[in-house]
Amino acid sequence: MAELTGTRSPTATLDAATLAKDFPLLTREIHGRPITYLDSAASSQRPTAVLDAMRNYDETTHANVHRGVYTIAEEATRRFEAARTNVGRFIGAPDPGREVVFTKNATEALNLVAHTWGRTHLGRGDVVVLTEMEHHANIVPWHMLAAERGIELRWIPIDDDGQLVLDDLDAVLDGAKLLGVTCMSNVLGTLNPITELAAAAHAAGAVVLADACQSVPHLPTDVASLGVDFLAFSAHKMLGPTGIGVLWGREELLAELPPFLGGGEMILDVRKDGFTPNDIPWRFEAGTPPITEAIGLGAAVDYLRAVGMDAVRAHEISLTAYALDALNERFGDGIRIFGPSDAEARGGVLSFALGEVHPHDISQILDQYGVCVRAGHHCAKPLMRRLGVNSTARASFALYNDERDVDTLVEALDEAKKFFA
Amino acid sequence: MAELTGTRSPTATLDAATLAKDFPLLTREIHGRPITYLDSAASSQRPTAVLDAMRNYDETTHANVHRGVYTIAEEATRRFEAARTNVGRFIGAPDPGREVVFTKNATEALNLVAHTWGRTHLGRGDVVVLTEMEHHANIVPWHMLAAERGIELRWIPIDDDGQLVLDDLDAVLDGAKLLGVTCMSNVLGTLNPITELAAAAHAAGAVVLADACQSVPHLPTDVASLGVDFLAFSAHKMLGPTGIGVLWGREELLAELPPFLGGGEMILDVRKDGFTPNDIPWRFEAGTPPITEAIGLGAAVDYLRAVGMDAVRAHEISLTAYALDALNERFGDGIRIFGPSDAEARGGVLSFALGEVHPHDISQILDQYGVCVRAGHHCAKPLMRRLGVNSTARASFALYNDERDVDTLVEALDEAKKFFA
Amino acid sequence: MPGLEDLYREIILDHYRSPRNRGELETPPAVRVEGFNPLCGDEIVVTIDVQDGVLADIKIAGTGCSISQSSASMMSAAVKGKSVAEARDLIATFKGMMSIHEATLPSGAGDAGTIEETEPEAIDIDALGELAALQGVVKFPVRIKCATLSWNTLAQGLDEAASPV
């Protein structure tokens, strides 16, 4: 996956400790200890540059977009649309101004595809293929469509290393109309072979909806070389604000879709007896969009681009390798780390079971040491069932984490283990 | 409409010039002149207290909500849910913790009702009654449902004073399943008799969906005394951030509705063969919610409550009366002001036609004087057709506007008129 | 564990490590109810044997964290052999102790961190015996659901046992 700007070298590096200084929350203390934030897969922290960009917009430029002739309304519109283009370029969108739809989060983006593409292309008996490692956001919309119009869901299984089993791929995809697949599992860290999957899906006549929530923040992304048709992600996981997500779609596909929600902005005309929808991407953006949030997302993209996504990826591989080693060394058979054992085959998300200690208890004890890890099903209950657990503890990294964070995690886990022994 | 806290006296006052100092954007200059912001009906400005609350959250507390055991995740959840309760109390919700659904904007809130209530209660031939002064956000979702399932839309007309014609109300409501009505027109300023309408609709067996986008920011609101079933509004029009809106619904009604979007947070369980939805209000909040934005909305509510909604209303009546007088005096027959002529019967929204000068040109000229007014159809094209115009110019007030703003408007309009004479 | 004394009292850890009344009763005659916590996916199975208005036997199965497991274990010890009415009273008292934060969301006030703490209503803590050890859980709102899971499940079981088969 080629990237556009910023540091290009695959050996590019970053200095996490220096970057961490850009994130105000990371200076906070928890129970008298410095915070060790290891829950970026749930939501990342935001650098001052992002917070400042939003504040600057709010203090100098805010007005509703797309409707005003006066100076600040025009500036607001320009900054908002510039953010759209900026985000589109960041993921290699061929036509960034038309193909990037702002939603409220990645979940809405995925639902948008189910509602608009799904309702126009899927009928009774049609097949949608998902993977066993999907997040609920890429499962439940299809369940809802299945209940409404009798579509069939098929599942690509995973093996014990947390990788998709692709031996029967052609059979699974046979007759499928859509493949919904996560680029990177938010539980296992598994990086799926999207390019290969997309090619197989297209050969079978299916369109490809990629859930890129966990990959866009951590890897260079180029929609063209991935070959997918739709791509969804959330700003709050990529150093941006809450309240905004993105659906990218291929121009030809988006252009033929009906609207999603109805209201202002998405129309060309409204009469008492009907309405005429607007052009893309606005057709899918009913009502006042998340304007300040788009500015923030644009600034987050600028920040990531300046650091360089290759450097982010390289850093996270090395940190993940370090963590895998450290955990295995300290706990041996006492820890079960889910997902690929090879750091290069995965992102910086480590779900684990620590002996008999329940994830809730792990997380609670770790909190005493200032360590933030998530405990739960991570919105992936079908995957939990496949793994034979109710929940896992999960530590996840971002560009501001370094090896000291891993060391703190390991020590705190040791305490938890002792406490519940 | 009784209000909850803050200044209660109907003669309560506020000092707009002092309050204006709380709004950083209002210190901006446009073309070398101080800004005169008269577009709050499109989107209001935000006080420093709101911006600070969001910044404080982002810098000290941010984590994803509802899923984490660790300290900041729990704090984030508490602050987020406290904002929900706070907003619910502000509108007199009997059960604020369960009846307030956070959406991305008011438009999503209205669509949510059409999708969930509409799809479970409306079939071919069923009647939805709207008014001729509805915003597109309360029209297009019903058009979409009409196209999908053949429901019929009926319209309550308006008279030449911009008031709903209620003579035939019982006939119009006869057999209706839902009445969708705006509390206050965003074009005419008309305040509709919601309590009366709701009673009539209930007598006819219809539920009532009120669009409170323009009323919640400017008037005391008490859902119980209004007697409506659903109420929708947006934070960005009430001194809060973009990216968040609210649907309030009566507990019994919400509790029986199916989910809207599918994903994390809105489920109790997900299996490969289906899912179990969560309790209200979370059932309707799929994915990561607008967390920072909820904090901001809570702070906006605090700000409005401290000023006192009675004081806001009293101020806006007097400012509107002053503006009506000033415009009529200066332009006489040369200006056509739409909507009720009595300031008490309307909110602080003044749409007008200034002779033959096109609203775009008015807005453009006014901008040279630092005056921000909107020109267009204001997302109310059926109303525009009823008024016999394509667009209007619209000046709208908030608690930070005062009589000097009106004076500046009048002078600038005079220049526009001269320029195009 | 410094800072967590209120949560992880010794008696709680004891019940967690050596849970009482573990297992499942045969159904029928026993009534079997499952409860689960959507937050973490934990599931609990409560089987009860109600005879002549008395909760003659109870067993607990399923998995969960230390709080949910020990709460279930203590509950089973507390209600076993009691009348259904007494069990219901205990459930009400226990949930009263827990509901302070479960039901009452942080109220009104600001968003800016100034969240009011509601004081616990007067409840008969003495009636709870060693269950009072779970009182510290209310300081950790996320864990309240863990503590109440088995109790909600038991309540449901009593309802089912009461309704004609």
Next chain:
Amino acid sequence: MPGLEDLYREIILDHYRSPRNRGELETPPAVRVEGFNPLCGDEIVVTIDVQDGVLADIKIAGTGCSISQSSASMMSAAVKGKSVAEARDLIATFKGMMSIHEATLPSGAGDAGTIEETEPEAIDIDALGELAALQGVVKFPVRIKCATLSWNTLAQGLDEAASPV
């Protein structure tokens, strides 16, 4: 109007106050096309009479702001009597002048206000004659749609006139 000299050139105001070729031609033989601007709700009606590859007559109706009205008026004067090919060239040139901002959204760079301005490509401004007066509109992006409305409508009319009835 100080600050707006670029937008409201004298010639623009002249066409606005005294629009040329106002009205509608009889259809048929004329082709009638409507265009509208969703931003403001303005509608324009262009009727054209194409004979032997020549735009023999054109009339403009509808309502709009000074920019859309004067652009339509100037356009009508400029294309009337021209060959269809020449009219199409002029449309392309005019839209070239306008599209700088219409098509090219503010690019890449920051969100923080540092929006690159793209320089106009080389277009044959001379070919535009008095229409060049509308060049200033590109500095007011919201108004570009006003200026191009009649041109897009004309283009559509030429397409319809060309397609077999």
